[in-house]
Amino acid sequence: MIVFCLGEVLVDCAGNSCFPGGAPANAAYYAAVLGQRAEIVSRVGDDTAGRKLTEWLGSHSVGTRFLQKDPNQATGSVNVLPGPRYEIAAPAAWDFIERTDAASVGLGKAGALVFGTLAQRQPVSRGTIRAMVETACAAGVPALCDLNLRAPFFDEETILWSLRHCDVLKLNREELDIVSGLLGAAGARADLFAGLLREFGIARGVLTEGEEGALICEDGRVSRHAAEAATDVADTIGAGDAFTAVLAVALARRVPLSAAAAPAAALAAFVVSQPGATPAIPSELAARIRAF
Numbered sequence: 001m002i003v004f005c006l007g008e009v010l011v012d013c014a015g016n017s018c019f020p021g022g023a024p025a026n027a028a029y030y031a032a033v034l035g036q037r038a039e040i041v042s043r044v045g046d047d048t049a050g051r052k053l054t055e056w057l058g059s060h061s062v063g064t065r066f067l068q069k070d071p072n073q074a075t076g077s078v079n080v081l082p083g084p085r086y087e088i089a090a091p092a093a094w095d096f097i098e099r100t101d102a103a104s105v106g107l108g109k110a111g112a113l114v115f116g117t118l119a120q121r122q123p124v125s126r127g128t129i130r131a132m133v134e135t136a137c138a139a140g141v142p143a144l145c146d147l148n149l150r151a152p153f154f155d156e157e158t159i160l161w162s163l164r165h166c167d168v169l170k171l172n173r174e175e176l177d178i179v180s181g182l183l184g185a186a187g188a189r190a191d192l193f194a195g196l197l198r199e200f201g202i203a204r205g206v207l208t209e210g211e212e213g214a215l216i217c218e219d220g221r222v223s224r225h226a227a228e229a230a231t232d233v234a235d236t237i238g239a240g241d242a243f244t245a246v247l248a249v250a251l252a253r254r255v256p257l258s259a260a261a262a263p264a265a266a267l268a269a270f271v272v273s274q275p276g277a278t279p280a281i282p283s284e285l286a287a288r289i290r291a292f
Contacts, residue, residue: 001111002037002109002111003037003110003112003114003252004038004113005027005114006042006114007041007118007129009021009025010077010089014235017276022094023244024041027114027242030278034246037063042067042094043098044067044070049074050070070093073092073093073096074093075092075093077089084236088118090153091122095119095121098124107139108139108141110136111251113143115143115166116147117154118149120158121154121158142168143166145163145168146171146240148175149174163200163202168204168205169200176192194217194222197217210227216257216261218257225262226265232273243265245267246260270285
């Protein structure tokens with residue numbers, strides 16, 4: 001089974017260092033590290049950055065047959081500031097992901113689809129993402145929405161559409177606060193999380209809470225799972241995407257999300273101990289996580 005990751009692929013720049021990035025691309029990278037077949041559906045520019053990203057993805061076993069090349073728009077980039085805060089270039093090549101029959105056919109045989117809200121900021125990619133999510137739903141492929149809210153590139157309509165069209169929802173506590181505010185909901189975080197899933201008929205969900213661990217809703221029950229402490233923290237870039245990747249692999253392999261919580265936490269803890277969104281993963285850690 002293949003995990004399809006749909007959305008932005010770009011270059012993250014923090015200080016004097018630049019790294020491959022984009023939440024879906026990061027998730028595809030980590031899924032491949034865990035031995036899962038992964039494809040990225042995105043678009044890069046016909047430029048040096050685009051060629052380097054394509055080569056980097058391929059060298060890490062991420063399928064690039066659905067990675068398009070844009071002759072007019074530059075490859076996306078993000079300036080990562082302390083906080084972290086993100087200055088996201090717009091427009092970028094990944095704003096113009098086109099629909100293709102080949103990607104739709106491939107998706108019908110996938111084990112899971114990962115999507116978010118950021119790549120829905122412009123009409124072309126928005127239409128492609130929504131068509132592919134609907135194709136996944138029609139084919140019975142689980143659609144995992146990692147909200148990944150990045151101001152100012154989200155709005156109420158995009159959030160609500162995404163909530164209505166996912167089988168599994170992943171969000172963090174800050175995103176839960178934003179969504180709860182849009183819905184006029186208040187209360188304890190666990191109650192807001194469970195209520196959000198009920199409101200939109202989402203069967204399974206994951207709320208990540210940093211050092212407090214994660215809440216997982218599955219089979220009508222909410223359970224808490226501990227975080228794994230990082231020995232040192234370099235930055236938090238990519239940790240959420242690593243967590244998402246483990247969830248996507250669990251979906252593709254029909255493993256309960258609760259069984260994926262500990263390995264997801266272990267991978268996220270390692271990522272925050274390293275600079276950049278996609279550090280090399282030690283073979284012993286990858287083997288430990290794959291064991292789930």
